[in-house]
Every structure is written in C-alpha cells, then in structure tokens.
Amino acid sequence: MITKGIRGAITVEANTPDAIKEATLELLCEMFEQNNITGTEKISHIIFTTTSDLNADFPAKFARIDFGWDKVAMMCYHELDVPNSLPMCLRVLVVLNCEEDFEPKFIYLKGAEKLRG
Numbered sequence: 001m002i003t004k005g006i007r008g009a010i011t012v013e014a015n016t017p018d019a020i021k022e023a024t025l026e027l028l029c030e031m032f033e034q035n036n037i038t039g040t041e042k043i044s045h046i047i048f049t050t051t052s053d054l055n056a057d058f059p060a061k062f063a064r065i066d067f068g069w070d071k072v073a074m075m076c077y078h079e080l081d082v083p084n085s086l087p088m089c090l091r092v093l094v095v096l097n098c099e100e101d102f103e104p105k106f107i108y109l110k111g112a113e114k115l116r117g
Contacts, residue, residue, distance in 0.1 A: 001097050003044060006035055006104040009091040009112035012050075017057040023090050024048070024059040025066055027109060031094060034105045044095040045073040051089045052081050059090055086114055 008031045012023040032038075048059040060074035079091065089112060096102070108116055 002100050004096055004098050004102055004104055006031055006094045006096065006106065007091070008094070008107040008109075009089055009115055010109040011086065011111040012054055012088045012090050015054050015056045015088070020050075020054060020057045020059060020090070021062045021066075023110075024062045024092075027090065027092055027107065028063060028067070028094075030109065031092065031107045034107055037094075037096070040069055040072050042096045042098055043069075043072050044097050045075075046095070047093040048074065048076045049079045049091045050076070051079050051085065051087055053087055054090060059092075086112065089115075 008027050010023045010027040013019045037043075046060070046063065050059065055078075058076045060076050063069050063072070063074060079085070079089070096104075106116075
C-alpha cells in the first residue's frame, strides 16, 4: 500500500456555521462519491483549510459530527492570505492509504474550478 491525496475545494456562500457546514459536507460527499470511497478505514488523515474570511466554525467538526468520523485525524488551518486569491474558499486534502493503481479524482465546486485554471 502507498499513500495518495485527494484534493478538493469549494466556495462558501457566507461566513456562518451553517454555510461552512453545508459546503464541507457537499464537498466531502462529492469527493468520496467520485473516488468510490465507502468508508474511513483507508483514510490516513484529512486537512481542511479556509481563506481568512471564513472563521465562523471548524469544517472538521461537521465531518466528525455528521459523518461520525470521530476516529479520523483531522485538522483545520487558514490558507496564506495571497492578494487577489479566491475568497470564501474551503479546501480539503484527504490522505488515503491505497493501492498503487488508485488514481484520485480532484473535485472543485461552486467557483473553485478557477484554482485549476
């Protein structure tokens, strides 16, 4: 087994706990569906970052509570405050222990597609 990461990002509608929750769960669901991940046993850890304009709540909290991921190591950080960068953006890195032939599909939603342009 080797370790690979799945990247994802989404913009958040408002700096509120509800908006951060909605964006976090939407992004994680899409990342897991597109990558055919059905459980947490292969997850090494998950890193969440937000731009500095998102600080109303911790994205990891919603994964832990809503998905029951209390045994998954998760941390939240702020992104660098780079001038002219995409605002209101939540990024996720899911690190998996997987087979060598696993090809991760990166997911960018709701305007975050600009990050790949």
